[in-house]
Amino acid sequence: MASSAIIFTTLIIISDATAFRPSAAPFSRQSRLLSSDFDFSSKQGWDDFYEDKESKSYEWHASVPHSSISSIVSPMKSDDQLLVLGCGTSSLSADLYDTLKPRKLTSLDYSLACITEMNNRYEDADRENLHFIQGDAKSLNEHFHLNQFTSIVDKGLIDAIMTSDDWDSSIAKILKGASSVLAPGGSYVLVSYNLSKSTKKYLNEMGYFHFTYDLEGSNDRVSISKGIKTTK
Numbered sequence: 001m002a003s004s005a006i007i008f009t010t011l012i013i014i015s016d017a018t019a020f021r022p023s024a025a026p027f028s029r030q031s032r033l034l035s036s037d038f039d040f041s042s043k044q045g046w047d048d049f050y051e052d053k054e055s056k057s058y059e060w061h062a063s064v065p066h067s068s069i070s071s072i073v074s075p076m077k078s079d080d081q082l083l084v085l086g087c088g089t090s091s092l093s094a095d096l097y098d099t100l101k102p103r104k105l106t107s108l109d110y111s112l113a114c115i116t117e118m119n120n121r122y123e124d125a126d127r128e129n130l131h132f133i134q135g136d137a138k139s140l141n142e143h144f145h146l147n148q149f150t151s152i153v154d155k156g157l158i159d160a161i162m163t164s165d166d167w168d169s170s171i172a173k174i175l176k177g178a179s180s181v182l183a184p185g186g187s188y189v190l191v192s193y194n195l196s197k198s199t200k201k202y203l204n205e206m207g208y209f210h211f212t213y214d215l216e217g218s219n220d221r222v223s224i225s226k227g228i229k230t231t232k
């Protein structure tokens with residue numbers, strides 16, 4: 001366990017952390033905001049990012065169409081609820097809401113600037129059960145009930161968490177909380193930079209989800225994975 005954590009950390013330092021840059025077209029337009037000293041693990045950093053008007057609509061992993069993500073999320077029954085973690089200012093939440101038609105879709109991000117922007121963007125829209133709330137993905141039990149959701153979608157959150165010093169305990173908190181707010185059989189759809197072999201093994205060994213990686217819609221840079229809640 002200790003050795004796999006060391007390998008994982010090393011891989012993150014030499015691979016994932018340095019690769020944590022958007023590949024999409026907006027990168028050139030927003031490169032000033034995403035300078036090399038951008039700290040992806042800092043709440044203040046994200047607030048500063050979203051307070052800039054150029055970030056009012058920013059799409060991470062834009063090489064993956066939202067239709068590829070919605071097709072991986074389990075179909076919604078009329079009473080099902082969906083949770084999007086680290087929603088940012090992406091249009092993914094609204095696209096999933098329109099396509100999958102859950103009873104309610106809640107999106108969470110810890111940046112108040114981002115949540116304010118999303119509430120302004122959708123306040124007049126005809127999507128009454130699409131909600132955006134500020135909160136820390138490491139404390140999901142403070143915001144939600146046990147077994148509340150059928151599926152969780154994370155596009156870029158775990159990538160950001162992986163750049164922090166306490167990445168391992170943070171990921172454990174997120175996956176443990178996610179598992180508890182998901183109903184039995186619920187799923188965690190993860191859209192991330194391609195994961196190393198050791199990272200894939202590590203996530204499954206944590207025991208909260210059984211992930212299947214590199215699903216249809218993944219490409220040479222971004223991976224779509226789906227974890228099914230275990231009985232742990």
Ligand SMILES: C[S@@+](CC[C@H](N)C(=O)[O-])C[C@H]1O[C@@H](n2cnc3c(N)ncnc32)[C@H](O)[C@@H]1O
Pocket residue numbers: 046058059060061085086087088089090092108109110111114135136137138154155156157159160161
């Ligand atoms: C790489 S961005 C992805 C944004 C969006 N999902 C997208 O695809 O464009 C990561 C997002 O996670 C949020 N975030 C980072 N750590 C968080 C935490 N502990 N709790 C909630 N949100 C967090 C950041 O504010 C940021 O919006």
